[in-house]
Amino acid sequence: MTITIPLDTMVPISKFGRGGASREFAKVADGVPVTVLRNSEPAYFIVNAHDYRAFRENEVRLANLEARQQALTGEGESFSSIEDLMADLHA
Template structure:
C-alpha cells in the first residue's frame, strides 16, 4: 500500500462518535485496512475477516516452522518410523491391487 492510498485509510476516532462507524467499516476490504487515529497517532488497525484469517494462519505456520527447525537442529540422528508412531505398518502401494479401482 503506497503512502497516498494509506492516507485514504486513516480515520480519527472521533468519527465513530459522529455516526461514521458504518461508513468506516464499509471501507474495510481485503488488503485495505482501516487505521484509527487517537490524538493523531495510530491506535487501532481494523482488517477484514479474510485478512485476519490469513494472518493468523501465517502466524501458526511460522510457529510450526520454527518448531520443526528446532527439532531438526537438536536431532540426534534417530528418527521414528511410521510403524513406531502408529503401531501398524505403512500402506504399501506396490502390494495393493489397484486394477479394479474406479474413479468417477
C-alpha cells in the same frame, strides 16, 4: 519497526463516535484495512474476516516453522526420560 500506512485509510477514533463508523467499515468490507488513530498515532487496525483468518493461519504456520527449525538444529531442552519430559509438560 516502521509501519507505512496509506493516508486515505487513516481515521481518527473520534469519527466513530459521530456516526462515521459505517463508511469506514464499508472500506474494510471492500478489502481495505482501516487504521484508527488515537492522539495522531495508530492505535487499532480494522481488517475484514478473511484477512484476519489469513493472518492467524500464517501466524500458526510461522510458529510451526520455528518449532521445526528448533527441532532440526537441536535447540531447546533435552530430557533423559519420557517421565522428565511429561513432568516438564505438566509443570
